[in-house]
Amino acid sequence: MRAVCVIGLGLIGGSVLRAAAAAGRPAWGATISEEDAAAAEQAGFEVLETEAALRRAASEDALIVLATPLTAVQGVLRKVAANAPHSWLTDVVSVKDPVDQEVRKQVPTAHYAGGHPMAGLSDSGFLAGSAELFSGAAWAVTIEERTSLRAWLESARLALDCGAHVVPTSAAAHDDAVARISHLPHLFAAVLAAVGADGGPLALSLAAGSFRDGTRVSASPPELVQAMTEGNKPALLDALDDALGRLGAARGSLASTGGLKSTVDSGHQSRISLEELDAEPRETSTIALGENALSRLRELGELGGRVTALTDEAATIEVPAS
Amino acid sequence: MRAVCVIGLGLIGGSVLRAAAAAGRPAWGATISEEDAAAAEQAGFEVLETEAALRRAASEDALIVLATPLTAVQGVLRKVAANAPHSWLTDVVSVKDPVDQEVRKQVPTAHYAGGHPMAGLSDSGFLAGSAELFSGAAWAVTIEERTSLRAWLESARLALDCGAHVVPTSAAAHDDAVARISHLPHLFAAVLAAVGADGGPLALSLAAGSFRDGTRVSASPPELVQAMTEGNKPALLDALDDALGRLGAARGSLASTGGLKSTVDSGHQSRISLEELDAEPRETSTIALGENALSRLRELGELGGRVTALTDEAATIEVPAS
Missing domain, CATH: 3.40.50.720 (NAD(P)-binding Rossmann-like Domain)
Structure with missing residues (x-):
């Protein structure tokens, strides 16, 4: 080895x-x-x-x-x-x-x-x-x-x-993805923690699951969080603009009609999709490790595939069935 | 009873x-x-x-x-x-x-x-x-x-x-507080879930702790989340504007100097304060249930106090020591 x-x-x-x-x-x-x-x-x-x-x-x-x-x-x-x-x-x-x-x-x-x-x-x-x-x-x-x-x-x-x-x-697809599922969550956690603290001791005294879960990663070493978020600037700006657009739309809707249905429903649907993805059966494929193996693996990775085993000749990759 | x-x-x-x-x-x-x-x-x-x-x-x-x-x-x-x-x-x-x-x-x-x-x-x-x-x-x-x-x-x-x-x-102080530590976290979770899903299967395949924690409450029944967030409109607008201001500042700083230190540090400090508040010793006070008892209890509630016992004559309330 x-x-x-x-x-x-x-x-x-x-x-x-x-x-x-x-x-x-x-x-x-x-x-x-x-x-x-x-x-x-x-x-x-x-x-x-x-x-x-x-x-x-x-x-x-x-x-x-x-x-x-x-x-x-x-x-x-x-x-x-x-x-x-x-x-x-x-x-x-x-x-x-x-x-x-x-x-x-x-x-x-x-x-x-x-x-x-x-x-x-x-x-x-x-x-x-x-x-x-x-x-x-x-x-x-x-x-x-x-x-x-x-x-x-x-x-x-x-x-x-x-x-x-x-x-x-690919490195670029990875960086786009982690901006959304890691770096933005760290920024959100930091902002949520600060907004909660602005509410003073009464707010922290009432803080339960949603606040504790939503701020948990802001306990991470700040210099590491800073290094990883700043290091992914272009992709994080895209993710942040997507989030700001959605929050701005929610704010506008709350202030005008008072409605948050579309924000709440789309978030709920997204989370349920994630939970279904975790639970659903996966199809196992075997990719021969010849020419074009890497581009084929990368395609399957984009579809949510994960390599679970490698021999000298082949890779075993599990891809969500749907 | x-x-x-x-x-x-x-x-x-x-x-x-x-x-x-x-x-x-x-x-x-x-x-x-x-x-x-x-x-x-x-x-x-x-x-x-x-x-x-x-x-x-x-x-x-x-x-x-x-x-x-x-x-x-x-x-x-x-x-x-x-x-x-x-x-x-x-x-x-x-x-x-x-x-x-x-x-x-x-x-x-x-x-x-x-x-x-x-x-x-x-x-x-x-x-x-x-x-x-x-x-x-x-x-x-x-x-x-x-x-x-x-x-x-x-x-x-x-x-x-x-x-x-x-x-x-008071009802008003409660509503301000829960806008920050419950209703905003629910909105953040919904937006985060949607932004993650926008990243497609690769993003969800890479999603780990920060995303799962940050979106957990978006699995809650959407009609209940909608009812509670819409029902607290004025306080939630305040909390949302505080959050949008902080996110906008982070976006500006990331786009210009590339720096997120102040966002990350203030979030970190806030979360550590919450954890210290949980861990620190509390002072126990006894409030006689006479005239002015309610206004005294409300004052101590604003300081993070929690009533842990009641007799016919007195309330026992624990208040963070600092």
Whole structure:
């Protein structure tokens, strides 16, 4: 099994390190956080200086996993270019197009396919993670025109080894999607928390399920939320404008006719569709790993498909039946 | 113990009926829903026609609890005026000023104090309820200039018997608060669900905690969400304008400088304050139930205080220490 070198050992990176090791892979890491380094060593993992970790990755032909915030990616990629320019490379950063562009610029010779596990963020640091964090989660692995099948398979196999299901997608489609289902929800949670607090102690005293659920993710480390939302600016602006349009229409309707039926009904229908999608049976397809496999996988990913198994010859992908 | 007559036997009314009976009170109900009536009878409760239930309330000097949607309150109050005009009266409707006004108009002779238990809404109907639904929940009981101490105590004792803590508040302050911590969260959830669905199957396939939490309450029965949000129009417009202002500022900042720090930080700080408020020690005060007791209780309610016990002479109220 291919060794794994994880750069960044916070919640996500630390969990990848644990899960890769639990799957039987040789695994080591590097981090600039002394706290995370100490915690990882305490847990029995080898923690090296970043450049030493990357040189070892080059010599053992390991898969390098960038698990730093987006703001640190450029600096780490420079070190990858200097120490392991032909490596297998993936990342777990929450936006994909900016990372993809940076990889193309800094390490064009790497065998890269980007990744993004859709897993929790409310706590941070190595100690908050676990080998099971990704169990059953969706994990996007990106396919661009230039992505090689071999590079994609290396990234996808890591995701499967971590217990996740792989969602094949382009970086741009991923970024549009997560603006809607992750970054906008974080902004909404922040605004809702602030509007609630404006109501003073009485409002917080009456706050129950709807407010607690709606604001939960605003407890996440603010610097991480800021980095991921700001890093997806164009797609987040689109999602935010969609939301502002809908809220403005609701406001206008409430102020004039007093009616909120169309807002409430369309939200309800959307949520019920999500719950039905979770519950409905899925069709299993087998995609031979030949020419055009990646474009076929990406098409099925757009339809909600998730790769659940990979052999040397084929990918098993489950797609919603409807 | 004073008997309880519950008009409307859905999730909330049905749970009040069960909890009142479990506390040892004589209790009966009425509902226009054949399904809820059958379920309540199946559970061993007496279900009468509305006017018969109200006449019995008059003859047994019972506390009448209005547990219908806001849109049905006016019709039921006409029947209260005809059959039990001098009754003890409360309600569990999610807005308080419109109900208060309607009571003043239709049954000025009733001994009324409005109520609102802050308990779940995702399912509906008698069968979705339980005697424990209100356990540990906040339950607003309103205090207006004209509210008599005896009427307030009757409503508050019901809330305590149901296992809730009583938040003393004016109807107007309640309506402002719930616009922020319940009605706006329901609108946000609806808009978020719709914006996510606009992202298609890929977006829903990647949807994880932040989206699922942020849209959960949009699964609630849409006619109930519509009734409660539309019923609190002036306060909800204020809360919505506060939210639109904050979202507009975030959009402007993201589009220009690319920065979301102030939005994210203020949301984070607000959520942490809420969590600290939950965790921090509370000071217990005892308020003698004499003259001015209600205005003192309302003041402490505004500071986040909750009444946890009542005797004939005094109320015990817990107020956040800071």
